[in-house]
Amino acid sequence: xxxxxxxxxxxxxxxxxxxxxxxxxxxxxxxxxxxxxxxxxxxxxxxxxxxxxxxxxxxxxxxxxxxxxxxxxxxxxxxxxxxxxxxxxxxxxxxxxxxxxxxxxxxxxxxx
Amino acid sequence: xxxxxxxxxxxxxxxxxxxxxxxxxxxxxxxxxxxxxxxxxxxxxxxxxxxxxxxxxxxxxxxxxxxxxxxxxxxxxxxxxxxxxxxxxxxxxxxxxxxxxxxxxxxxxxxxxxxxxxxxxxxxxxxxxxxxxxxxxxxxxxxxxxxxxxxxxxxxxxxxxxxxxxxxxxxxxxxxxxxxxxxxxxxxxxxxxxxxxxxxxxxxxxxxxxxxxxxxxxxxxxxx
Numbered sequence: 405x406x407x408x409x410x411x412x413x414x415x416x417x418x419x420x421x422x423x424x425x426x427x428x429x430x431x432x433x434x435x436x437x438x439x440x441x442x443x444x445x446x447x448x449x450x451x452x453x454x455x456x457x458x459x460x461x462x463x464x465x466x467x468x469x470x471x472x473x474x475x476x477x478x479x480x481x482x483x484x485x486x487x488x489x490x491x492x493x494x495x496x497x498x499x500x501x502x503x504x505x506x507x508x509x510x511x512x513x514x515x516x
Numbered sequence: 517x518x519x520x521x522x523x524x525x526x527x528x529x530x531x532x533x534x535x536x537x538x539x540x541x542x543x544x545x546x547x548x549x550x551x552x553x554x555x556x557x558x559x560x561x562x563x564x565x566x567x568x569x570x571x572x573x574x575x576x577x578x579x580x581x582x583x584x585x586x587x588x589x590x591x592x593x594x595x596x597x598x599x600x601x602x603x604x605x606x607x608x609x610x611x612x613x614x615x616x617x618x619x620x621x622x623x624x625x626x627x628x629x630x631x632x633x634x635x636x637x638x639x640x641x642x643x644x645x646x647x648x649x650x651x652x653x654x655x656x657x658x659x660x661x662x663x664x665x666x667x668x669x670x671x672x673x674x675x676x677x678x679x680x681x682x683x684x685x686x687x688x689x690x691x692x693x694x695x696x697x698x699x700x701x702x703x704x705x706x707x708x709x710x711x712x713x714x715x716x717x718x719x720x721x722x723x724x725x726x727x728x729x730x731x732x733x734x735x736x737x738x739x740x
Contacts, residue, residue, distance in 0.1 A: 405726040405729065405730070406723065406726035406727055406729070406730040408711065409711040409722040409723045409725075409726050410723035410726070410727075412711035412712070412722075413711065413712070413721065413722070413723050415723065417723060417727065422727060422730060422731060422734075423734060425731070429727060431721075431723055431724070432721075432724075433724060434723075434724070434727060437720075437724055437727050437728055438727060438731055440636075440728075441727065441728040441731040441732055442731055442735065444632065444635070444636040444732065445731070445732050445735040445736065446735070447560075452635070452636070453638065456636070456637070456638060464718075465517065465518075466518075466520070466718070466719070467718070467719065467720065468637070469517070469519055469520070469523070469637055470520075470715065470719050470720050471720060471724075471728050472633055472636035472637045473523055473633060473700065473701040473702070474701060474702055474720065474725050474728040474729055474732075475632065475633075475636055475728050475729075475732050476628075476629040476630070476632045476633035476636065476701050477629060477697070477698055477701035477702040477729070478702075478728070478729045478732035478733050478736070479628045479629050479632040479732065479736070480625040480626070480628055480629035480694075480697065480698070480701070481625075481680060481698075481702075481729075481733070481738075482597060482598075482732070482733055482736040482738035482740075483593055483594065483597045483621070483624055483625045483628050483736075484621065484625045484680055484683055484684070484694070485679070485680055485683075485738055485739075485740035486593070486597035486598055486600050486738060486740070487593045487597060487600060487621040487624065487625070488618070488621060488666045488667060488668045488679070488680075488683035488684075489600075489602055489605055489666050489667025489668065490665065490666055490678075490679035490680050490683055490740045491664075491665050491666070491679055491740070492665075492679070492740065493665065493675075
């Protein structure tokens with residue numbers, strides 16, 4: 405969805421930067437969002453606070469709340485998918501080889 | 517901090533829903549399991565995936581109203597979802613029943629979302645409400661089937677939509693709760709095909725939304 409939506413918008417995301425969690429995402433607020441998203445899924449409270457403040461500084465509080473809501477949604481979705489054994493149709497998997505390689509999907513434990 | 521109304525409502529409704537009798541668990545059991553999930557989410561020294569939280573002193577009530585095994589399942593999904601296998605699911609669903617299992621996953625995902633949102637914005641996790649008395653409703657669709665795209669049973673027809681969209685259809689109240697939360701947190705299902713969708717002017721663009729989604733899913737090692 406990231407690859408598709410960013411390509412449609414004309415500012416294609418650098419999936420390698422996203423997968424590595426490094427600067428260079430390639431669109432507005434991308435690096436601050438990536439840092440905040442990474443921190444929400446991690447255990448480092450100081451980094452979460454710092455990344456939240458940096459994102460608010462760059463955007464505003466409502467924007468940060470929207471980003472936190474999306475992150476929360478995928479805390480929900482990942483457990484839903486793994487807990488119910490959700491699988492992609494085989495055709496969908498084959499069409500996403502480039503994305504899968506960028507994210508190292510072959511090494512993901514939950515691959516079914 | 518002002519949280520927009522639809523998101524605040526979705527989370528408040530989800531928390532209220534946790535305390536109500538479900539299709540297969542009482543309100544008291546649902547809240548008890550929710551507390552185990554919350555403990556798993558904030559566990560600084562998590563037990564390994566093969567461990568049983570019910571075997572650790574003080575981690576579940578001495579006289580739980582839900583089976584100890586249900587607490588073990590809840591903890592495992594909350595903390596180690598990426599390690600689940602179909603064989604593990606079969607054992608869990610044989611022990612709990614496939615529909616109670618689905619409802620339990622719904623409890624886990626609700627607590628995971630609300631607790632992580634609270635932490636992310638720097639707020640306290642809301643207090644759980646008091647349990648609503650009553651027996652489980654037993655509500656289930658008439659036409660349950662085994663899909664190709666999920667381990668769990670779903671309402672017919674199967675596999676006409678994405679696996680994550682049909683996953684909770686066997687437990688209608690969890691499915692409705694999930695739809696409300698996903699709509700407020702991410703986007704309404706009807707907007708999924710629009711690469712230019714934005715919730716509001718000045719809010720996240722679709723690529724910005726998908727960046728956050730993609731990074732969290734990657735860090736959770738979710739193949740889907």
